[in-house]
Structures are given as structure tokens and as C-alpha cells.
Amino acid sequence: MKKKIVLVISLAIVMLVLASCGNGGGEKVYIYSYGDYFDPDLIGMFEEETGITVVLDTYDTCEEMYPVIKNNSASYDVLCPSDYMIERLIDEDLLSEINFDNVPNIKNIGDKYMEMSKEFDPDNKYSVPHTFGTAGILYNTEMVGDTVIDSWEDLWNEDFSGEIVMQDSIRDTFMVAEKILGYSLNTVDEDELKEATELLKEQKPLVYKYANDSTRDILASESAAMGVIWNGEYLYALELNDKLEFVVPKEGSQLFVDSWVITKTSENKENAEAWINFMCREDIAKQNFEYLTYSCPNVAAQALLDEDVLNNEKVFLTDETIDNCEVLKDLGPEGNELYSKYWKEFKAE
Amino acid sequence: MTSKKALATPFMIWIVAGTIIPIGAIAYYGLTDRNDRFTLENVLAIGNSVHLQALWLSVLLALISTVICFLIAYPLAIIMKNSNFGKRGFMIFLFILPMWMNFLLRTMAWQVLLEKNGVINGMLEAIGLPGQEIINTLSAIVLGMVYDFLPFMILPIYNVISKIDDSIIEAAYDLGASTSEVITQIYLPLSVPGIVSGVNMVFIPSLTTFVISNMLGGGKINLIGNIIEQEFTVSSNWNLGSGLSLVMMLFIVVSMIFLERFDKTGEDSFI
Numbered sequence: 001m002k003k004k005i006v007l008v009i010s011l012a013i014v015m016l017v018l019a020s021c022g023n024g025g026g027e028k029v030y031i032y033s034y035g036d037y038f039d040p041d042l043i044g045m046f047e048e049e050t051g052i053t054v055v056l057d058t059y060d061t062c063e064e065m066y067p068v069i070k071n072n073s074a075s076y077d078v079l080c081p082s083d084y085m086i087e088r089l090i091d092e093d094l095l096s097e098i099n100f101d102n103v104p105n106i107k108n109i110g111d112k113y114m115e116m117s118k119e120f121d122p123d124n125k126y127s128v129p130h131t132f133g134t135a136g137i138l139y140n141t142e143m144v145g146d147t148v149i150d151s152w153e154d155l156w157n158e159d160f161s162g163e164i165v166m167q168d169s170i171r172d173t174f175m176v177a178e179k180i181l182g183y184s185l186n187t188v189d190e191d192e193l194k195e196a197t198e199l200l201k202e203q204k205p206l207v208y209k210y211a212n213d214s215t216r217d218i219l220a221s222e223s224a225a226m227g228v229i230w231n232g233e234y235l236y237a238l239e240l241n242d243k244l245e246f247v248v249p250k251e252g253s254q255l256f257v258d259s260w261v262i263t264k265t266s267e268n269k270e271n272a273e274a275w276i277n278f279m280c281r282e283d284i285a286k287q288n289f290e291y292l293t294y295s296c297p298n299v300a301a302q303a304l305l306d307e308d309v310l311n312n313e314k315v316f317l318t319d320e321t322i323d324n325c326e327v328l329k330d331l332g333p334e335g336n337e338l339y340s341k342y343w344k345e346f347k348a349e
Numbered sequence: 350m351t352s353k354k355a356l357a358t359p360f361m362i363w364i365v366a367g368t369i370i371p372i373g374a375i376a377y378y379g380l381t382d383r384n385d386r387f388t389l390e391n392v393l394a395i396g397n398s399v400h401l402q403a404l405w406l407s408v409l410l411a412l413i414s415t416v417i418c419f420l421i422a423y424p425l426a427i428i429m430k431n432s433n434f435g436k437r438g439f440m441i442f443l444f445i446l447p448m449w450m451n452f453l454l455r456t457m458a459w460q461v462l463l464e465k466n467g468v469i470n471g472m473l474e475a476i477g478l479p480g481q482e483i484i485n486t487l488s489a490i491v492l493g494m495v496y497d498f499l500p501f502m503i504l505p506i507y508n509v510i511s512k513i514d515d516s517i518i519e520a521a522y523d524l525g526a527s528t529s530e531v532i533t534q535i536y537l538p539l540s541v542p543g544i545v546s547g548v549n550m551v552f553i554p555s556l557t558t559f560v561i562s563n564m565l566g567g568g569k570i571n572l573i574g575n576i577i578e579q580e581f582t583v584s585s586n587w588n589l590g591s592g593l594s595l596v597m598m599l600f601i602v603v604s605m606i607f608l609e610r611f612d613k614t615g616e617d618s619f620i
Contacts, residue, residue, distance in 0.1 A: 064582045162465075162482075168568040170583060208465070209485050210568025223465040333383070340584040347571040348399045 027052040029271035032068070033080035034258070035060060037130075038279070039291035046278050052271045060212075061169070069094055069263060076263055077272040083257050084171075086127050087120035088330040095126045096264045102273035103128065105280035112319075113297035116257055119327040127259035128276050131232065131294040134255050134317060134325050135172060136248040138219050138237060139226035149226060152180045152249045156199075161206045165218055165227030168210035170343045171328055172254065173200065176228060179251040185326050188335040197342045201349045219244060230256075232294030234314050246314045248321050255325035257297075372598075379591035391592020400576060400593065404600075407572040410487065411555035414494035415502075418551045419544070421495075422502040426510045426543075427536060441507070444500050452497050456564045459493055460484070463565070485567025493561040494551075501550035509543030510536065545612040553601055573597065 027050075035058035043054045057076070059065040062085035068074055069089065081089065089095050100106055106128060113129045121127045139149050143163065147154070155164050155176065167173045175185040177196035187193065208224045215227045220240035229237075234246040260276045262269060278284055285301035295316055296302065302310055310316055317325075331339065382388045394400060429437050447455060462468045463484035470480035483489045513536065521531050537544075559574030566572075573593070580590030 061582060063585045066585050067581075067587060204569065207569065208567065218464070221464065221466050223467070336584065337586070340586070343583075344399045344571070344576065344579075347569075347575075348402050 027268070027271055028055055029053070029078060029268050029275050030055045030057075030074075030076045031078045031080075031275065032057050032059065032065060032074075032076040033078075034058060037080060037258070037292070039288050041291075042279075042284060042288060045284075046275065049278070050271075050274055052268075052274060054275070072265055075265060075267060077266040077268045078275055079261050079263060080130055080258055081261065082328070083117075083120045083259075084328040084330045086259060086261055089261065090121060090126055091330070094264050095261050096266060096269065097125045098128065098262055098276070099269075099273060102270060103277040103280065105277045105282075108280050108282055108285065108298045108300035110297055110299040110302075113257070116255070116322075116327070117259065120257075120329070121259075127261045128280060129257050129259045129297040130279065131292065132255065132257045132297050133231045133295050134248055134253045134321065135167070135175065135228055135230055136246055136253060136314075137226050138215070138229045138234065138244055138246050140219060140222060140241070140243050141245050142243045143222065143225035149245075149247055150250050152176050152251055154249075155226065155228070156180075156203050156206065158206060160225050162208050163225035164203075164207050165215050165224045166203070166207050166210050167215070167228045168212050170339050172228070173210070174339065174343070175254050175328075176200075177203075179249070179253065182251075185254055186329040186331065188331055188338060190338065193338060193342050197346050200346045204346070204349055216240070230294070231314055231317070232292065235293040235309075235312075248314075248317070248325075250324075252324040252326065255322060255327050257327070375591045375594050375598075377591075378587050379593075379595040382588055391589045392595055394589055394592055395596045400573070403571050403576050404573045406570070407556050407574065410491055410494065410572065411552050414491050414498065414555045415548055415552045417491070417495050418499050418502040419547065421499060422506050422547065423540075423544075425503060426507040426540075427532075429507055430511050430513070441504075444503050448500055453560060456493055456497065456561055459489070459496065460564050463489060463492075484565065485569055487566075487570060489565040490562050490570060490572075493565045494555045494558065497561065498551040498554055501554075502547040505546040505550065506540060506543040509540045513539050542612050545608050549605060549608055552604065556601070557597060 029052050031054060033056065037058075043056065046052065047054055057074075059068075062081045065079065065081060066085060066088070069076070069079065070092070079089075086095070109129055113132060114124050116132065117124055117127055117129055137149055137152075137154065144160070147157070147159070154160075155166070166176070171185070174193070174196055177199040178185050178187060178192070180199065181192070181195055183189075183192045183196070209218065211218060211227075215229045216233045216237045217240075218224050219227050219229075220237055222241070229246075231246060231248070234244075237244050237246075260279065262272045262276075266272055279288070280298060282298060282300035282304060285296050285298035286304045289296040289298075289301060289305070293315070302316070313321070379391050380387060380389070382390065395404065425440075429440050432440065463481070464470075465480070465482070465484065467484070473480050483492065517539075518531060518535060521535050526534070557574045559572065559578040562570055562572045562575055563578075577590050577593050577597070580586045580593065584590075
């Protein structure tokens with residue numbers, strides 16, 4: 001008898017825990033995005049305007065998000081992945097087409113940017129651009145002195161041994177070496193990749209740290225003289241240390257477009273579209289840009305910005321710079337495994 | 350059908366949900382490939398030179414950290430035993446105090462402290478000393494391990510040593526033993542169970558850590574923990590990550606069995 005009571009109680013506890021995970025009623029939208037990738041105040045504004053409750057989860061890298069979506073282990077509605085990952089998700093039939101009747105604010109997104117998106121979403125059916133940008137070198141004008149920084153090769157300059165910060169992310173780190181060698185950043189040629197690996201190994205003793213998010217702070221605190229970083233970090237870095245300068249190296253760089261997409265399994269598709277539409281509204285996009293400082297593809301919002309920000313070629317890249325950049329492509333399982341193999345080899349050095 | 354068994358139900362649910370199911374999942378992923386076919390490849394991948402090198406480095410760093418922790422903790426435990434009651438409580442309190450804060454935060458603090466233009470170098474510079482360049486090296490990782498795991502060495506050793514009867518020690522001195530003889534022939538043999546748990550509790554987390562090497566190694570040093578972590582977060586290869594995890598589990602079980610042999614009393618047993 002006692003056993004039964006205990007059993008019932010423990011079952012009840014389990015049920016309670018499970019129930020609290022379930023839907024609490026009311027309209028909801030489940031968002032899965034890069035951490036800190038839009039102004040958190042916007043959530044409250046959206047909820048107030050639409051009555052839709054936002055449930056937000058975040059990830060650090062697309063690779064972290066991918067298995068979660070692939071295995072359908074959580075039911076998210078909206079994601080904000082990068083270009084090559086969107087391509088992979090489309091290829092594997094994990095996204096649903098957006099009903100643009102519910103996203104009238106798509107008109108605010110510049111044609112130029114919709115064109116860029118075609119690299120990974122050929123018919124502009126699945127994605128709505130959120131931010132775009134490129135990688136370059138952020139450097140401390142005082143610490144580099146008279147040296148002109150305009151090439152990725154400057155990151156191999158032995159005069160700055162122990163003062164160089166590189167990205168710690170497979171594709172972004174390889175990109176630098178591939179660009180120096182004149183290869184595509186989407187190469188899956190094993191010989192080219194080997195060469196790039198050798199180049200990175202050569203640089204390793206000069207590198208102070210392989211970092212992602214902390215690069216900005218390391219440079220701002222002058223613990224290093226130069227580092228690879230996204231142009232979206234530049235304005236904020238400048239606020240922390242006005243001796244910093246940013247350049248997109250002459251060899252060209254990587255162009256990224258991070259976009260909103262809706263999952264195939266979405267149960268709240270209209271709410272997801274409402275969210276995307278909300279994010280495309282000019283005043284919202286402007287507020288978000290001011291929070292994030294990553295270039296926004298929303299031309300209506302751009303029109304609301306100060307002239308000097310809009311004309312800052314480091315934030316809103318010139319067409320020339322954009323033409324010199326390449327968009328990351330998904331390399332398929334074999335390509336990814338190849339990169340992963342050489343990445344580990346380089347890290348083990 | 351006894352009430353004792355019934356009381357174990359919540360525990361059983363906990364064990365099933367928290368241990369058995371996850372280990373089953375890891376075993377499943379580790380022993381299959383992407384197409385769900387059985388394979389031993391993920392487990393045998395430990396033989397890959399890059400993985401072996403990372404494993405070797407992890408073992409080396411974990412050993413160094415464990416030895417340093419022991420060298421700090423053991424004398425301290427004896428000192429604590431011999432100090433008076435109020436002082437002893439205060440010393441234990443001091444060692445437990447940092448554990449009230451999350452260890453991620455404390456490791457992150459080291460990152461800021463050790464940075465080239467960080468707090469420590471700022472202070473050294475102010476008094477005219479040359480700065481340290483520990484951050485992003487193996488030393489920084491060892492420092493982080495020792496700092497994070499030292500309390501786990503001190504507490505079990507102190508626990509055992511404090512129970513050693515003072516009269517045994519006095520008897521040893523009365524019979525003419527020197528201090529070093531007392532330590533090697535009385536303290537050490539009697540405190541083996543504490544040492545074994547201390548070593549286990551420092552060696553195993555040091556061996557498998559990836560957070561400390563991520564934060565203090567500057568992405569330049571890959572330990573086996575980092576490799577496994579990256580298979581999950583970067584390479585999206587859950588199968589290989591799980592396969593390597595299985596090898597690590599085996600490794601840990603073997604090292605625990607090895608350590609248990611020293612502990613003849615059978616107290617503080619983990620397995």
C-alpha cells in the first residue's frame with residue numbers, strides 16, 4: 001500500500017514537471033537565434049502590440065543549432081541562422097516558405113540585399129535578411145605605428161608576435177589563410193586546404209589568442225594590436241577605445257547575411273511571420289541597429305539614420321567591397337568533415 | 350514490498366532519467382554512424398594521432414594539477430587538524446567560500462586578471478616589475494585547474510586526517526619518531542582513503558574539462574574535452590563526440606579501479 005502511495009506521488013511529480021513544460025495557452029512564437037542578436041526591449045514591444053508571447057532560446061554557433069533542428073528535438077518557429085546554414089536547411093527540406101502576404105514590410109529590405117540572399121536562397125522564398133557584414137582587421141593605430149594594415153598577411157607580421165588575435169571558428173579562421181593563398185573560401189580541394197592549414201600553423205606562435213566574442217574587448221583593452229573581427233563590432237569598439245581602426249583587407253573577405261527563416265515544423269507560422277514583419281518595420285530595424293551596430297539591410301531604416309553613420313564605409317560597405325567578398329557556402333557532410341579534420345590538425349600543433 | 354524499497358522510488362526515477370537514459374543515448378550515438386548503422390569507428394577514432402595527442406596532453410595536465418593540489422592540500426590538512434577549534438572552522442570556511450560562486454565566473458575572472466593588460470600586470474607594472482605572460486599557455490590551464498579543484502582535494506583529506514586519534518601521534522613521538530617519520534608512517538597510511546577520494550575528485554574533472562582550457566588556453570590548446578565539445582558544437586558530429594566520450598568513460602573507470610586498490614579500507618568508495 002505504502003509503495004503505491006509513493007509511486008502515485010512520484011508519478012504526480014513527474015506529471016507536474018512535464019505539464020509545466022507544455023503550452024500554457026495563448027498565442028506564442030518560439031524563436032531560436034544567435035545570443036544577443038536583437039535589442040531585448042523589442043520582445044516586450046512585440047508582445048504588447050500583438051499579444052503574442054515570445055519564447056526565446058539562443059545559440060552561439062549555427063553548428064550548435066543545426067542538430068537541434070535536424071533531429072526536431074524542440075519545436076521552434078523562427079530561426080536566425082547565417083547564409084550557408086540556411087542553404088543547408090533548405091537543401092534538407094527543414095524550412096517552410098514564407099507567406100509574404102503576412103510580411104508586407106519586406107518592401108523595406110533593399111533589392112541589393114535580396115540579391116545577395118539569392119546566393120543561398122535562390123528564389124528569396126525562405127529567408128528575410130536581418131543583418132549583413134564582413135570580416136576584417138580591427139587594429140590599434142598607436143600600437144601598429146607606421147605599419148600600413150591593409151592585407152590579411154599583416155596578421156603574419158612577426159613584429160607583432162603575441163599581439164595578434166584570430167577568430168576561433170573553423171570557416172572564419174580558414175577564410176583568412178585561403179584568401180591570402182588566393183583560393184575560394186568555399187574550397188574543398190584537399191591540397192588547397194592542406195596549404196591553408198600549413199599557413200595557419202606557421203602563424204600560430206604569433207597569435208595571442210583565438211577568440212570569437214572577446215576579440216573586441218581584448219583590442220579595446222590594448223592586450224593585442226590587431227585582430228580579425230566583424231565590421232558590426234567596429235562602431236561599438238570605437239566607443240570603448242578611439243585608437244581603433246578597421247579595414248577590409250584588399251584580398252577580399254567573407255560576406256555574411258544572417259536572415260530570419262521559418263521551420264518546416266512550425267506550429268505558429270503566422271505568429272512567426274508577424275515577428276519577421278515586426279523586425280522589418282523601419283523604426284524597429286533602426287532601434288535594433290542602434291543596439292546591435294551590425295549593418296542592417298533595411299533601407300527604410302537606413303534612411304532614418306544619421307548621415308555620417310550611413311556614409312561610414314566600414315559599417316555600410318561600398319558595392320566595391322561587397323563585390324570583392326565571397327558568401328560562405330554549405331560544403332556538405334564530406335566537405336565539413338574535411339575542414340573539421342584539418343582544423344583539429346592545426347589545433348593540435 | 351518493504352517501505353524502504355518504496356522510499357527509493359524517487360531515487361530510481363532520478364537514476365533512470367539522469368544516468369541510465371543519457372548513458373544509453375551516448376552509447377547509441379557512439380556506436381552508430383550518421384545513417385544509424387552500427388560501427389566501431391567513432392570509438393576507434395581515439396587512435397587518431399590528433400585525438401591521442403589531445404588525450405595525452407589532458408592526462409599530463411590533469412596529473413600535474415593533481416600533484417600540485419595534493420602538495421598544497423596535504424600539509425594544510427595537517428595544519429588545520431592541529432590548530433585550535435575556532436581557527437580551524439575559519440580556515441575551512443575560507444576554502445569553501447569561493448565555491449559559493451559559480452566556477453565559470455571564477456575562471457572568467459582569471460582570464461581578466463591574467464590578460465596582458467590585465468589587473469595583475471597592471472599591479473606588477475605599478476611597482477616596477479616585469480609583467481607575467483601566463484594567459485593562453487599550458488601554465489594558465491594548470492593554474493585554473495588547481496584553483497577550481499583544490500577544495501575537492503582539501504576537504505576529503507582533512508576529513509580523514511581530523512579523525513586520526515591524537516594519542517597515536519603522541520605515542521609515535523614518545524617512542525622517538527621524528528616529524529618526518531610521523532608524517533610518512535602515521536599520517537600518510539592512515540589518510541589513504543582521503544587521498545584516494547581527493548585524487549579522484551581532482552584528476553577526473555581536470556581530465557575532462559573543456560571550459561578551463563577554452564577560457565584560459567586562448568583556443569590554442571586542445572584537450573580531449575575540447576575535442577569532444579567541438580564535435581558537438583562545431584562539427585555537428587554527435588556520433589564521433591559520443592564515441593570519444595565512451596572512451597573517456599572507460600578511461601575514467603579504469604583509473605578509478607586503479608586508485609581503489611590503494612584504498613584497502615573500502616571507505617569512500619565510488620564504484
